[in-house]
Structure formats: C-alpha cells, structure tokens
Amino acid sequence: MSSAPRANYRHGDLRAALLDAGLDMAREGGPDAVVLREATRRAGVSPNAAYRHFADRTELVEAVSDAAQALVAGAIEAEWDAVPSRLSEKEAAHAHLAAVGRGYLGFARDHPGLFRAAFTVPSDLETALDPAKAGPGGRTSFQLLAMALDGLVAVGALPAERRAGAEFSAWSAVHGLAMLVLEGPLRNLDREVARTAGARLIEMVDRGL
Amino acid sequence: MSSAPRANYRHGDLRAALLDAGLDMAREGGPDAVVLREATRRAGVSPNAAYRHFADRTELVEAVSDAAQALVAGAIEAEWDAVPSRLSEKEAAHAHLAAVGRGYLGFARDHPGLFRAAFTVPSDLETALDPAKAGPGGRTSFQLLAMALDGLVAVGALPAERRAGAEFSAWSAVHGLAMLVLEGPLRNLDREVARTAGARLIEMVDRGL
DNA sequence: ACACGCTTGTGTACGCTGTTCACAATGGCA
DNA sequence: TGCCATTGTGAACAGCGTACACAAGCGTGT
Numbered sequence: 073m074s075s076a077p078r079a080n081y082r083h084g085d086l087r088a089a090l091l092d093a094g095l096d097m098a099r100e101g102g103p104d105a106v107v108l109r110e111a112t113r114r115a116g117v118s119p120n121a122a123y124r125h126f127a128d129r130t131e132l133v134e135a136v137s138d139a140a141q142a143l144v145a146g147a148i149e150a151e152w153d154a155v156p157s158r159l160s161e162k163e164a165a166h167a168h169l170a171a172v173g174r175g176y177l178g179f180a181r182d183h184p185g186l187f188r189a190a191f192t193v194p195s196d197l198e199t200a201l202d203p204a205k206a207g208p209g210g211r212t213s214f215q216l217l218a219m220a221l222d223g224l225v226a227v228g229a230l231p232a233e234r235r236a237g238a239e240f241s242a243w244s245a246v247h248g249l250a251m252l253v254l255e256g257p258l259r260n261l262d263r264e265v266a267r268t269a270g271a272r273l274i275e276m277v278d279r280g281l
Numbered sequence: 282m283s284s285a286p287r288a289n290y291r292h293g294d295l296r297a298a299l300l301d302a303g304l305d306m307a308r309e310g311g312p313d314a315v316v317l318r319e320a321t322r323r324a325g326v327s328p329n330a331a332y333r334h335f336a337d338r339t340e341l342v343e344a345v346s347d348a349a350q351a352l353v354a355g356a357i358e359a360e361w362d363a364v365p366s367r368l369s370e371k372e373a374a375h376a377h378l379a380a381v382g383r384g385y386l387g388f389a390r391d392h393p394g395l396f397r398a399a400f401t402v403p404s405d406l407e408t409a410l411d412p413a414k415a416g417p418g419g420r421t422s423f424q425l426l427a428m429a430l431d432g433l434v435a436v437g438a439l440p441a442e443r444r445a446g447a448e449f450s451a452w453s454a455v456h457g458l459a460m461l462v463l464e465g466p467l468r469n470l471d472r473e474v475a476r477t478a479g480a481r482l483i484e485m486v487d488r489g490l
Numbered sequence: 491a492c493a494c495g496c497t498t499g500t501g502t503a504c505g506c507t508g509t510t511c512a513c514a515a516t517g518g519c520a
Numbered sequence: 521t522g523c524c525a526t527t528g529t530g531a532a533c534a535g536c537g538t539a540c541a542c543a544a545g546c547g548t549g550t
Contacts, residue, residue, distance in 0.1 A: 081527080081528065081529090082526095082527070082528075083527080083528080086527080086528085117528075117529090118528065118529050118530075119529095120528080120529070120530085121527075121528050121529075124526080124527050124528070125527090
C-alpha cells in the first residue's frame with residue numbers, strides 16, 4: 073500500500089507486505105506469476121529481505137496459496153448463507169451441496185489467478201483443517217463440502233454406505249471443470265456455456281453421488 | 282538418442298530431437314520442467330538453434346503437449362479395446378464409458394508429468410480434432426469420450442436430452458480427480474485410496490450423467 | 491560447373507530470475 | 521549503557537528466454 077519510501081530502516085510488517093504483493097501478482101497471473109524479486113520491489117525493499125521471512129520462493133507461494141484458499145472458503149460460505157431458510161430439510165440439504173459447488177466454480181470464474189494459486193500448489197489434504205485456509209466463518213472449503221454431504225446423509229438423500237469418500241468425487245467434479253476452463257482445453261469455452269456446464273455438472277453430482 | 286557429437290553442421294531432424302527432449306523433461310517434471318536451453322543441450326546444439334523450429338518456448342511446450350495428448354488417447358484406446366466383446370449392448374456401452382475414464386486416470390497416475398503437459402497448457406477445444414493429438418487409432422481422447430456417450434444414448438442408457446454437454450461433465454470429473462491428486466491438495470493421497478476414489482468417481486458419472 | 495540465396499546452426503549479449511555470502515542498521519534486553 | 525539477535529542491504533553467480541549479427545551448408549537456375 074504505502075509506496076512512499078519508508079523513513080526507517082525497518083519495514084514494520086514486511087512479511088504481510090510481501091504476501092500482499094504476492095496475492096496481487098497471483099490475481100493477475102496465477103501462482104507462476106508470483107515472483108519474489110517483484111514482491112520485494114513492490115514492498116520497497118531489497119530482494120534479499122524476503123529471505124528473512126520466507127526460506128524460499130515456494131514458501132512465499134505457499135503462503136499466497138493458503139490465503140487464496142481462505143478466500144475460496146469465504147466465497148463458499150457466502151453461497152451457503154444465501155440458501156433460503158424456508159426450505160424443507162431435504163431441499164436445504166441439496167441446496168447446500170449445490171451452494172458449495174456454485175461457490176467453488178464462481179470463485180474460479182471470478183478470480184482465476186487466485187483460484188489456481190489456491191489449488192495448484194503443494195499443500196496436501198492433511199492440512200485441510202488449517203485455520204489459515206478457513207474463511208471468515210472458520211471453516212475450510214473442504215469442511216464446508218463435508219458438512220453438505222453429512223447433511224444429505226442426515227435427510228436420507230445420500231445412502232450412508234456411499235458417504236465415505238464422497239468428498240473426493242464431488243470435489244473432483246467441480247475442480248475438474250474449473251481447471252479445464254481456466255488453464256485446460258476448455259479455456260476458450262464461451263462464458264455462458266461454461267456457466268450452464270457448471271449447473272449441469274452440479275446436477276450430475278447430486279444425482280450420481 | 283545419438284548423443285555422439287554430430288559430424289555435420291546440419292543436424293538432420295532437430296525439430297524432432299527437441300520435441301523428444303521436451304517430452305523427456307515433461308515426463309520428469311511436467312510442462313514447467315520443459316526448458317528450451319536444456320532441450321538444445323540434449324540435442325547437442327546451440328541454444329538459439331531452437332528458434333529455427335519453434336518461435337517461442339511456449340511453442341515447444343505446445344508441441345510437447347500435443348504429443349502428450351496423443352499418448353493419452355492411445356492409453357484410452359487400449360482400455361477401450363480391452364472391453365470384453367461378449368457383453369450385451371447395454372453392458373458394453375457402460376463398459377466403454379468406464380474404459381475411457383480408466384484410461385484417462387490410469388495415464389495420469391502412470392505418467393503424471395506427461396499428463397500435466399497434455400492438459401494444463403494452451404490449446405483450446407477448437408483443435409480437439411487435431412490429428413496430432415490423436416492416438417494410433419486416429420481419435421483424440423475427446424472423440425473417444427464422445428463415442429462412449431453416443432453409445433450410451435444408442436442403447437437407451439442415457440436420455441437423449443441429457444446428451445448435449447455431457448462430455449463436459451464426464452471429462453470434468455476425471456480431470457478434476459487427476460489434477461487434485463497430481464498437483465493439488467490430494468497430492469499425498471494414498472495410491473490405493475486414489476485408485477478406489479477413481480472407481481467410485483466413474484460410478485458417480487455413470488449414475489449421474 | 492558455378493555462383494546465388496535460402497535455410498539452419500553459432501556467438502555474443504542483455505535483462506530477468508532465484509539464491510548465497512558477507513556486512514550494516516536497528517531495537518529490545520541485561 | 522552495552523550487547524546481540526533480528527532484519528535489512530550490496531555485490532555476485534548461475535541459469536533462463538530471447539535478440540542480433542554472422543557462418544556454414546544445400547538446392548537451384550543458368
């Protein structure tokens with residue numbers, strides 16, 4: 073933010089500034105566009121200063137990824153909360169699953185660079201509960217998906233014996249569409265077509281799980 | 282192949298040699314590992330020689346991508362051909378769809394670098410019919426998927442009104458799992474778990490399309 | 491047969507990247 | 521007040537993609 077040449081030798085919160093710059097770059101060009109030197113430049117600091125806060129370029133990218141994942145979780149939460157409250161239990165359960173899918177795909181559409189930074193980078197499932205990746209509501213996108221699936225089981229819309237591993241199937245479906253459209257062979261797919269493809273995909277998941 | 286310092290000033294087929302080197306690098310580290318200078322080094326040639334055959338690094342990577350897509354198509358064809366011939370029409374149609382999914386996921390598992398090079402790179406759907414991306418049987422993976430879906434419609438296993446755009450849903454599902462496991466948050470998923478997740482995913486697609 | 495000229499490979503150079511090492515400023519704590 | 525761990529700086533290196541000018545080889549027309 074403050075691009076004025078700082079008075080002090082010390083920066084104040086360089087780590088945050090670098091992460092911020094990294095997020096900006098990821099927004100514009102995905103994880104590969106996160107370049108360490110440029111981040112230090114934007115923070116008004118010499119290149120090597122970064123190494124006091126990140127061991128590596130990859131460590132910076134990972135921090136950016138975590139932050140981006142938190143943004144995704146926030147987008148999903150927003151869709152979740154927008155589900156009308158006057159639905160039957162069963163309708164609500166289906167609606168929540170669809171909301172998770174819509175939130176995921178919507179974020180991918182609206183913030184392609186951040187989306188790719190979030191999910192195309194080292195950071196395994198073991199740490200899917202890491203609060204750093206959670207949204208304002210304190211839940212990660214993975215946890216939100218799991219909640220939706222539990223809801224389906226609770227109302228009898230999903231047989232309990234098919235619950236195990238259902239996250240993987242549902243997640244794969246939306247993630248695949250997002251990747252195909254963002255950086256894959258569906259890159260040039262018409263925006264509106266992509267949108268309806270998303271809707272149809274979510275139907276498939278709901279029906280097929 | 283011939284690493285002996287060539288006698289001639291001319292190389293013979295430098296383009297093929299560069300592409301070959303590129304494929305090797307992609308095999309080991311995905312599309313990002315395809316580095317132009319290293320390719321020329323492996324071909325025993327000066328860095329700039331590459332520019333006589335590829336305008337860009339990205340053009341080299343695209344050539345590698347096309348070749349990798351052809352390999353994927355070949356893997357899918359192999360699974361397709363392995364479907365037992367003594368099945369009922371209906372069983373065969375389902376089996377062919379599953380074969381396409383298995384071939385896709387199997388290739389991703391066995392050749393992660395090439396898979397990513399194939400599908401995570403510029404090259405839009407418009408050119409999905411490009412023979413350069415076809416397997417030995419002359420069909421691209423996209424065409425094979427379409428054939429499987431047509432087969433389902435033909436035997437009445439898929440309502441005709443749901444046929445349109447079904448490629449996107451089916452493709453998204455398998456592609457998503459592959460990407461999550463290869464370079465996403467499911468990176469460290471146990472190999473066997475990933476395998477059963479793939480099987481379950483294919484069931485979901487078959488049921489939900 | 492020979493010279494012309496297009497194609498293909500070479501050499502040098504530039505700016506960019508990530509990263510290392512030795513050094514300097516700073517501020518909190520004894 | 522003086523020490524010292526922390527945080528920033530400066531210079532340097534190798535590797536990358538790429539541009540420009542030049543050289544070697546081959547095909548062709550006369």
